[in-house]
Amino acid sequence: MITLFGKPEPTLLERLKESVGKTKEALADTLDTITQGGRQIDPSVLKEVENALLSADLGVKTTKEILDSVKEQLSRNALSNGEQLKNEIKKHVFRALNVYGNTPHLAGAANGNDPRVIFIVGVNGAGKTTSIGKLANRLRQDGRSVVLCAADTFRAAAIEQLEIWAQRNGVEVIKQKSGSDPAAVVFDAMAAAKARGADAVIVDTAGRLHTKSNLMLELEKMKRTAAKLIPGAPHDVLLVMDATTGQNGLAQAREFTSAVGVTGIILTKLDGTAKGGIVVAISRELGLPIRFVGTGEQINDLVPFDAQTYADSLFN
Numbered sequence: 001m002i003t004l005f006g007k008p009e010p011t012l013l014e015r016l017k018e019s020v021g022k023t024k025e026a027l028a029d030t031l032d033t034i035t036q037g038g039r040q041i042d043p044s045v046l047k048e049v050e051n052a053l054l055s056a057d058l059g060v061k062t063t064k065e066i067l068d069s070v071k072e073q074l075s076r077n078a079l080s081n082g083e084q085l086k087n088e089i090k091k092h093v094f095r096a097l098n099v100y101g102n103t104p105h106l107a108g109a110a111n112g113n114d115p116r117v118i119f120i121v122g123v124n125g126a127g128k129t130t131s132i133g134k135l136a137n138r139l140r141q142d143g144r145s146v147v148l149c150a151a152d153t154f155r156a157a158a159i160e161q162l163e164i165w166a167q168r169n170g171v172e173v174i175k176q177k178s179g180s181d182p183a184a185v186v187f188d189a190m191a192a193a194k195a196r197g198a199d200a201v202i203v204d205t206a207g208r209l210h211t212k213s214n215l216m217l218e219l220e221k222m223k224r225t226a227a228k229l230i231p232g233a234p235h236d237v238l239l240v241m242d243a244t245t246g247q248n249g250l251a252q253a254r255e256f257t258s259a260v261g262v263t264g265i266i267l268t269k270l271d272g273t274a275k276g277g278i279v280v281a282i283s284r285e286l287g288l289p290i291r292f293v294g295t296g297e298q299i300n301d302l303v304p305f306d307a308q309t310y311a312d313s314l315f316n
Contacts, residue, residue, distance in 0.1 A: 093310075123208070126240040263288070265286070271296055291304070
């Protein structure tokens with residue numbers, strides 16, 4: 001693909017390589033330093049490796065599995081140098097992320113000619129509205145017609161932000177005034193999408209914590225409303241997570257996913273952290289696939305996540 005400026009469009013590998021650059025420095029480059037000069041892989045090296053893995057936020061569970069495997073291979077002389085050590089870690093990262101195989105990046109399927117309904121959920125500040133704009137752009141590039149639903153009626157600026165993204169994408173946004181019942185906005189959006197023969201409806205929801213039971217009940221009401229007009233809706237519930245929060249966001253996300261039936265993760269701000277190993281921890285700890293990764297601020301900076309590409313970009 002060629003851009004307007006005559007330059008090739010960056011590949012998925014190139015985008016992920018750039019977005020995990022800080023993590024690569026913190027992990028892969030650190031591993032090279034630890035084992036440079038033909039240093040023997042002994043208990044002191046393994047301790048430094050453990051610290052590097054934990055610092056990159058791979059998580060305790062994955063780190064232990066990696067070290068156990070490395071020790072087992074050392075015991076039978078199947079691993080002896082730094083390059084083999086790095087390849088072993090890369091294999092574990094890939095396996096941890098590839099449990100979902102080639103699952104479609106949007107998991108659900110609408111019935112018949114009904115539009116696919118995608119709910120976007122998460123806490124304030126994670127990048128929900130921006131992710132919606134980028135996702136709408138991806139769907140439009142795939143030739144799908146999109147309707148946006150401004151169901152975040154608590155934050156006045158949220159409706160305005162969604163309208164800006166709608167204008168950038170050339171799509172319609174269904175809204176009501178600030179403070180309206182979000183379920184009523186969802187009802188209007190489902191009806192409008194069906195009437196217009198849209199391929200997809202993306203629903204922006206208010207940022208909420210899992211501890212706010214009234215807001216969680218409201219979200220359930222919105223889901224029931226969508227299902228009344230479009231059977232099986234919502235087909236996807238994507239949780240937007242900020243990669244820079246690292247392990248601190250996992251406990252909150254775990255409760256959030258169990259409360260609202262999340263089907264996948266959109267991971268934002270991966271380019272802004274040296275703790276990109278959180279990708280592995282999210283997949284393992286939450287038991288959910290990462291569907292998309294935010295790689296920057298521009299409208300095209302949302303890429304489908306791929307386990308092999310991620311592992312290659314981190315270690316190669």
